[in-house]
Amino acid sequence: MSLANETLASLRRRLAAREISPADIIRDLAAAIEAKNPSVGAYLSWDVDAAVTEAEQTDTSLPLGGVPIAIKDNINVTGQPCTCGSKILAENYRSPYDATSIRQLRAGGALPFGRLNMDEFAMGSSTENSALGVTRNPWDLDRIPGGSSGGSASSVASATAIAALGSDTGGSIRQPAALCGVVGVKPTYGRVSRFGLVAFASSLDQIGTLTKTVEDSALVLNHLCGHDPLDSTSLNEPVPDFAAALGRDIKGLRIGLPKEYFISGIHPAVADAVRAAIKTLESLGARVEEISLPHTDAGVSTYYILAPAEASANLARFDGVRYGHRTANATDILDHYFSSRAEGFGPEVKRRILLGTYVLSSGYYDAYYLKAQRARTLIRRDFEEAFQKVDVIVSPTAPSPAHKMGELKNNPLQAYLEDVFTIPANLAGLPAMSVPSGFAEEGGKKLPVGIQIIGKALDEVTMLRVAHAFEQASGLSHLAP
Amino acid sequence: MEFKVTPVMPQYIVTIGLEVHAQLNTRSKMFCGCAAEYGADPNTLTCPTCLGLPGALPVLNEAAIERTVLTGIMLGCTTPPVVKWDRKNYFYPDMPKNYQISQYDLPLCLGGGVPLYDLAYPKDAQRSIANPGKVVKLTRIHLEEDVAKSTHHDRFTTIDFNRAGTPLMEIVSEPDIDSAEEAFAYLNSLRQILIYGGVSDADMEKGQLRCDVNISVRPEGQKELGAKIELKNINSMSAVRRAIKAETSRQIDCLQRGEKLIQSTRRWDDDHGETTLMRTKEDAHDYRYFPDPDLLPVHTADILARVRAHVPELPHEKRARFERDYGCSTYDAGVLASDKALASYYEDAVAADAGVSAKKLANWVINDLLGVMNDNAIAITGCPVKPEQLSALVSTVESGKISGSQAKEVFNEMFQTRRSPEDIIKAKGFEQMNDAGALETMVDQIIAGAPDKVAEVRGGNEKAMNWFTGQVMKLSQGKANPKMVSELVRKRVLG
Ligand SMILES: [Zn+2]
Numbered sequence: 019m020s021l022a023n024e025t026l027a028s029l030r031r032r033l034a035a036r037e038i039s040p041a042d043i044i045r046d047l048a049a050a051i052e053a054k055n056p057s058v059g060a061y062l063s064w065d066v067d068a069a070v071t072e073a074e075q076t077d078t079s080l081p082l083g084g085v086p087i088a089i090k091d092n093i094n095v096t097g098q099p100c101t102c103g104s105k106i107l108a109e110n111y112r113s114p115y116d117a118t119s120i121r122q123l124r125a126g127g128a129l130p131f132g133r134l135n136m137d138e139f140a141m142g143s144s145t146e147n148s149a150l151g152v153t154r155n156p157w158d159l160d161r162i163p164g165g166s167s168g169g170s171a172s173s174v175a176s177a178t179a180i181a182a183l184g185s186d187t188g189g190s191i192r193q194p195a196a197l198c199g200v201v202g203v204k205p206t207y208g209r210v211s212r213f214g215l216v217a218f219a220s221s222l223d224q225i226g227t228l229t230k231t232v233e234d235s236a237l238v239l240n241h242l243c244g245h246d247p248l249d250s251t252s253l254n255e256p257v258p259d260f261a262a263a264l265g266r267d268i269k270g271l272r273i274g275l276p277k278e279y280f281i282s283g284i285h286p287a288v289a290d291a292v293r294a295a296i297k298t299l300e301s302l303g304a305r306v307e308e309i310s311l312p313h314t315d316a317g318v319s320t321y322y323i324l325a326p327a328e329a330s331a332n333l334a335r336f337d338g339v340r341y342g343h344r345t346a347n348a349t350d351i352l353d354h355y356f357s358s359r360a361e362g363f364g365p366e367v368k369r370r371i372l373l374g375t376y377v378l379s380s381g382y383y384d385a386y387y388l389k390a391q392r393a394r395t396l397i398r399r400d401f402e403e404a405f406q407k408v409d410v411i412v413s414p415t416a417p418s419p420a421h422k423m424g425e426l427k428n429n430p431l432q433a434y435l436e437d438v439f440t441i442p443a444n445l446a447g448l449p450a451m452s453v454p455s456g457f458a459e460e461g462g463k464k465l466p467v468g469i470q471i472i473g474k475a476l477d478e479v480t481m482l483r484v485a486h487a488f489e490q491a492s493g494l495s496h497l498a499p
Numbered sequence: 500m501e502f503k504v505t506p507v508m509p510q511y512i513v514t515i516g517l518e519v520h521a522q523l524n525t526r527s528k529m530f531c532g533c534a535a536e537y538g539a540d541p542n543t544l545t546c547p548t549c550l551g552l553p554g555a556l557p558v559l560n561e562a563a564i565e566r567t568v569l570t571g572i573m574l575g576c577t578t579p580p581v582v583k584w585d586r587k588n589y590f591y592p593d594m595p596k597n598y599q600i601s602q603y604d605l606p607l608c609l610g611g612g613v614p615l616y617d618l619a620y621p622k623d624a625q626r627s628i629a630n631p632g633k634v635v636k637l638t639r640i641h642l643e644e645d646v647a648k649s650t651h652h653d654r655f656t657t658i659d660f661n662r663a664g665t666p667l668m669e670i671v672s673e674p675d676i677d678s679a680e681e682a683f684a685y686l687n688s689l690r691q692i693l694i695y696g697g698v699s700d701a702d703m704e705k706g707q708l709r710c711d712v713n714i715s716v717r718p719e720g721q722k723e724l725g726a727k728i729e730l731k732n733i734n735s736m737s738a739v740r741r742a743i744k745a746e747t748s749r750q751i752d753c754l755q756r757g758e759k760l761i762q763s764t765r766r767w768d769d770d771h772g773e774t775t776l777m778r779t780k781e782d783a784h785d786y787r788y789f790p791d792p793d794l795l796p797v798h799t800a801d802i803l804a805r806v807r808a809h810v811p812e813l814p815h816e817k818r819a820r821f822e823r824d825y826g827c828s829t830y831d832a833g834v835l836a837s838d839k840a841l842a843s844y845y846e847d848a849v850a851a852d853a854g855v856s857a858k859k860l861a862n863w864v865i866n867d868l869l870g871v872m873n874d875n876a877i878a879i880t881g882c883p884v885k886p887e888q889l890s891a892l893v894s895t896v897e898s899g900k901i902s903g904s905q906a907k908e909v910f911n912e913m914f915q916t917r918r919s920p921e922d923i924i925k926a927k928g929f930e931q932m933n934d935a936g937a938l939e940t941m942v943d944q945i946i947a948g949a950p951d952k953v954a955e956v957r958g959g960n961e962k963a964m965n966w967f968t969g970q971v972m973k974l975s976q977g978k979a980n981p982k983m984v985s986e987l988v989r990k991r992v993l994g
Contacts, residue, residue, distance in 0.1 A: 092553075092554075093554070094553070094554045100553060100554070102553070107553065111553075113554075114547065114552070115547050115552075115555075117554060212554075212556060213554065213555070213556045214554040214555075215554055216553040216554045217553075217554070217793075219792075220792035220793050221792035247558065248556060248558060249556050249558075249793075250556065250557070250558055250559065250793060250794050250795055251792070251793065251794075251795065327789060328789075328792055330588075330787075331586050331588055331596075331597075331598045331787075331789070334588065334590065334596060334597035334598055335551045335553070335595065335596045335597055336553075337590065337592075337597055339592050339658075340550060340551065340552075340595065341552070351592060355590055375787065378588070378787035378788075378789055379785055379787060380785045380787070383787075383789070387789060
């Protein structure tokens with residue numbers, strides 16, 4: 019069997035036993051990518067020779083020694099492209115530096131290998147907004163993989179990656195993880211350094227993992243998390259051994275079900291999967307109770323004010339002056355700006371830059387940006403109150419299984435609602451993850467659905483423990499189409 | 500430099516406010532570890548953060564915050580308990596991120612003021628201002644990052660990002676300045692204080708101090724201020740005065756012709772001595788400030804406590820002390836205190852010899868030392884005459900061991916050769932003859948040879964006594980102590 023099909027934990031055991039070498043894994047992955055990427059399209063680029071050379075030098079005695087990890091194309095790795103799924107960075111940009119997350123993975127012995135497709139600048143939840151290629155859901159190639167970390171989720175689901183890094187601003191790790199049947203973790207805001215992650219919305223962005231199992235995520239998170247003096251919003255908090263905390267039972271743990279998340283518009287298969295998951299959790303001894311997050315309905319609109327506002331400034335640097343796409347034959351500096359950006363950015367990015375510019379404009383700031391900040395505070399308080407009563411919160415990850423390609427392409431507002439359950443955790447800065455919880459049947463195809471587990475700030479351990487217990491009990495682990 | 504002065508007509512009131520940008524002299528930049536240096540090869544002091552590369556993040560430079568807080572304390576500002584940074588959005592090629600990290604509604608310093616010093620050095624400074632003792636009110640001081648430096652060539656522009664991200668204080672005055680002279684005095688005082696605090700090198704020629712001027716003119720009797728017109732591209736201290744004078748008379752001319760002035764920004768052309776329109780209010784930027792999500796708000800209590808221990812004596816405080824403790828004249832104290840390094844030099848010289856006259860020493864520093872320093876374009880920090888050497892020289896003159904004119908000669912030699920005054924006095928044979936016995940012998944010798952002169956003196960012509968003193972000096976080749984000689988002559992001739 020190809021090593022590409024194995025979990026990170028299993029490969030680590032075999033590497034430690036010297037049964038296999040890191041280069042073996044790279045070669046099997048390369049073969050899998052060659053075979054599957056033409057149809058799945060998870061990868062935008064990958065350099066086998068460089069990875070093999072690097073693999074031969076890795077220290078396999080390190081906890082992640084010799085394990086390749088595929089990287090969403092918005093995290094900087096020295097010498098590699100970092101397109102963010104955009105034309106504006108596709109032509110000539112090579113990163114001159116490693117993101118802190120990459121440095122930390124390297125310090126743990128892991129190898130960054132391959133660049134994964136994404137919605138342009140992480141704006142979207144289908145990966146259809148990538149300007150550089152189509153990514154499909156490995157469970158049904160006519161369907162989207164979710165997004166924006168669609169390449170990350172589909173690479174893991176199609177066994178063309180052992181594990182992948184993604185970024186999550188409003189659900190961009192959890193939603194594609196749910197749609198592709200993999201585990202996706204967004205840690206607490208500030209747990210993972212954002213230095214080197216190309217910013218979409220700085221106060222919401224967080225790097226996280228997409229893996230085949232909960233244990234694999236925990237193993238990667240052990241190295242990904244930690245304080246970084248280069249990121250002022252990084253938390254200076256001790257990092258527990260996430261993997262060591264797995265396996266403890268969840269008897270007596272209090273699980274909250276927010277009633278506002280179970281009202282309307284949920285696909286029946288998703289509702290069924292959540293109900294089944296709750297039964298499983300109860301059978302494991304958890305105490306399940308209904309809670310209220312009263313400001314949930316403000317989440318999406320709050321998000322679509324704050325995120326574009328921050329993005330409008332974050333994306334201003336892409337002007338063709340120092341790097342990136344530069345228009346030919348500009349007549350003056352204004353024309354240079356207008357044309358370079360008009361040619362470089364896709365429609366969704368333009369839409370959000372316009373939205374963000376508008377809500378920050380003089381005369382509108384108070385009505386939109388300031389009001390959204392207040393709503394954000396209320397949403398955060400909802401969670402603080404809820405977490406007085408429960409240890410974790412469980413909900414659907416996404417309202418429905420994967421849509422058909424193109425289904426929401428011309429309906430951005432409907433597309434924005436895809437993130438309704440995932441956005442609040444970003445607004446509150448809380449750790450949240452998606453684990454597979456079952457399948458929907460559509461046209462004779464099995465489509466994965468996921469449940470979301472939201473933890474208290476900095477309490478990834480409890481969140482992962484619940485996920486792991488559920489994964490073990492449900493048997494929904496290491497799924498493959 | 501001469502400039503044409505159009506007298507301000509008495510029926511118009513001029514109101515001026517200054518926005519001064521001062522580069523802080525921190526070792527590294529505001530948000531990254533790159534060196535903040537002037538004069539390195541273009542684009543050699545850069546990193547992903549100050550180049551605005553995708554994914555790079557800013558980290559606050561504590562030293563820059565401390566220097567700004569120190570400036571605030573020196574100028575009597577208050578520092579809010581919590582301050583924050585905001586993004587100021589506008590596109591310009593010298594701005595790597597196309598937003599500048601600045602401070603909008605919670606700056607590091609609020610209020611305060613700049614005392615106008617009426618005496619200063621070097622020579623082009625004003626010797627007096629209209630309102631001595633006036634304190635120009637400040638609105639605020641905030642801390643931001645500098646932009647890169649654009650150089651416009653014939654058909655293209657080059658950008659040096661070495662300057663991008665250098666910490667920059669923006670010091671905003673109230674519209675509290677009444678004339679070009681006052682604006683000049685304001686800048687001069689502010690510059691002195693910044694240098695005193697060691698926060699900025701404040702060299703306008705190096706762009707370390709930059710100044711935008713807001714001017715409005717209104718007819719006397721009108722309460723509300725006239726249209727605010729901002730002047731940019733003022734690149735030297737003296738240009739500030741020229742620009743304000745030219746713009747004031749332009750605005751008055753407009754009003755006198757019955758034209759209406761509108762809020763606008765104008766560019767000062769120092770070569771042609773005129774301002775030209777850049778943009779009007781309608782084209783003004785909407786900067787869309789919002790809190791920078793990459794930076795956390797800063798609590799200032801600890802920083803304030805830390806910085807308070809390092810507040811230096813300010814120029815006006817030093818000046819008062821020099822008058823009080825050293826007996827300096829107001830003018831001398833003002834000149835000495837105007838330059839921190841000069842003041843230190845003077846105080847070192849005073850401290851070197853407990854017996855030296857501090858007042859005489861001040862005269863020497865101002866009249867002799869500064870003169871020759873200026874002639875040779877040497878800064879006080881590079882002065883070839885050490886403070887203790889100057890002190891020794893002044894003591895020697897005071898004790899009468901050498902004459903005043905000899906001392907000047909010795910001083911010039913010290914300046915040229917860096918040798919000690921003792922060595923030079925010895926080498927030149929300037930050591931005075933103070934041996935009473937030897938002098939008596941010489942006096943007696945002259946008396947013996949000039950009985951007619953003795954008779955003249957004894958006959959009542961006391962002035963003839965000077966002839967004897969002169970003869971003795973001649974005989975001693977100028978070395979005799981003239982005071983002792985004249986006393987001896989009096990005693991021997993009359994006594
Ligand atoms: Zn730098």
